[in-house]
Amino acid sequence: MKPIIKTMFKRFLQLEWKAFFRSASLGQSLGLKIFMGFLAVYFLISFLILGIALYPLLEELFPEQPPMQVVNNFVLIWLVIELFMRFMMQTLPVLNIKHMMINNIKRKTIIHFVLIKSLFSFYNLLTPLAVIPFGIWCIRKGDYSALQITGWIIAMLALVTAVNYANFLLKKKFSENIKSITPYLVVALVLVGLEYFEIFKISEFTGGLIGFLLEYPLLVIIPILIAIGLYLWNFNYLKNNFYLDSGLKGKSTQVETTDLGWTKRFGDIAPFLQLDMKLLWRNKRPKTTIWFSLLFLCYGLFFYPNPVYANMPAFLVFVGIFVTGIFVINFGQFIPAWDSSYYSMMMSQNIPMKKYLESKAGLMYFSIVVLTLLSIPYVYFGVEILLLNIACAIYNAGVNVPLILYAGSFNKKRIDLEKTQFMNYQGTGATQWILGFPLLIIPIVLWYVVYKIVDQTTATTVLGLIGVIGLVLKNLFMKKIVKAYKTKKHIQINGFKQVS
């Protein structure tokens, strides 16, 4: 690397270091980071153990097939799972470029920095930790030569890198032009269908290809080229969007004014409801929460047909809370930060805090009702599931909504709606799921305890009843929440002012 680029990279890292430690939400971020650190170590160790134990495990489970072949057949499925996980969990590196654009730094350097930095991600360590020990087993057992395995490991690493950059593109498409994903999605679904009905097993096909690669280690060049290709695809995309009027600001869009007159029937919270709806619809970040909600509506399809979860009914509570409450989790946890760019106006306006918060709650109730209605077709998998989902919905409305509103009073990190940052994907990372954790765990534990002591119907009823009690006590909760927001007001105003 040229020395000038090296110092550049060092500068960037220093800048980010300062941005992190000098931010208003440092304490919060630090606590979360430590927790995430523990989780990361846990997963790293898990994958390492998996890698070490994989060979003997596969020998026992599939005695008629060589372990390497089993692994190869699984590679494609694993890559898809990894891509999905990354899509959900991995936060893409964000770099504030506006002030760098006119400085003496080459555009290319900045983009290379962003892309290369993403390689130093925890998610890129998981697969290698499993793959390398497995490869060593294969050499020791004499299945393959050291050269063959080296080629194979390099190929796997290249594929992981490719997934890393594919995720970049996917996230970008998802937040910018969701329709452009459709063709890829259709191809993927067709392949899944062909695999499922055993017409064409793409997983075995790719398994065969990788087997071929073991025969001719030189072919390792192909996965490497795939990875490089995806890198360049990203690079070009970013380069073309590295202008104030495209990547940063977005075109001044023609407005679509809709008359939300029907909200008037909600009385004096109507202006806020209208405002929130416009917020959701006219800004990319909040808009993704809507897409997420609809996407996760299909979550049940993973679990309900799967016999594994039939013996783990607590999982169904998880799905129920998740499906009906995904919007509450995703939108709710950033209250009131959604309004951060104009929070000081809101606080000096003639707005009683209670009305402001009630309209947020109203929006979340509304989402629960809509998502519950949309999830009714799951009755196909049994009436108990429908009842459980309704109970979960009531619980979400009664307990989780006030809980997340209260948690919001601790928010002091600004959200930039207007996307002033290069690739702003704030809040689409693992942390948002971590914060949603208590909302999910408490009802699962509650339900499970009653289920163990009595039975499923009672457990579901109890969950619903707790929700009803929560709804009855709503005004009491609201009073406490309003008080919390009032005491935190000045801290929040100050925090929201910090443009990261």
Added chain:
Amino acid sequence: MIQVNNLTKTYNGTTVLHIENLEIKKGESFGLVGNNGAGKTTFFSLLLDLIQPSTGNITSNGVQVHLSEDWKPFTAAFIDESFLIGYLTPEEYFYFIGDLRGQNKADVDALLDKYKEFFNDEILNNKKYLRDLSKGNQKKVGIIAALIGNPEVIILDEPFANLDPTTQIRLKRIIKELADNPDVTILVSSHDLAHTVEVSNRIVALNKGEVVKDIQTSQETLRELEAFFAV
């Protein structure tokens, strides 16, 4: 109308504002001048309870602003762009503020019509979101929004900055008109001494957080202020 008692604001041991005693009478047109860091915005932020005083308090129309929210119905302000909602059109923003201040659409429309000249055809019916307007046009929206709902206390921080010369002249006319109303107390801050002298009948100069001048505007005022700031 506004009574300031022993007000200080301290950040990490540095006092950025210290006002022993200051009374702003009802109907007064109050100009606040000072260099960067003199404490103008800090004072306005304290007045709006956006930051907390380190000691002392501000009473507005009998309401201690950091204890009760009852000052909100009769107070309106435009401090900076953070008072605007970027994803709304100017009209939507005006109606939203109108809703908050108990004004229906017709009331707001009447007010907007009155300030048509000030907008210079650049604001209304333009099918643009506020975030896509220029800084100057954003400012126009913010200033007029602060006039919705007949507020008794109007606070404008640096209203002349970023405006073109024509609009500055029009704004001066608007402020003077408001100042003529004995029920309206208007507080304006500026770096520009001439503007402030023109629109205010009382001028307070801040320097390093302290009141250094407090004068009723007269023909001498501008010269006196210029002499003070020329160092």
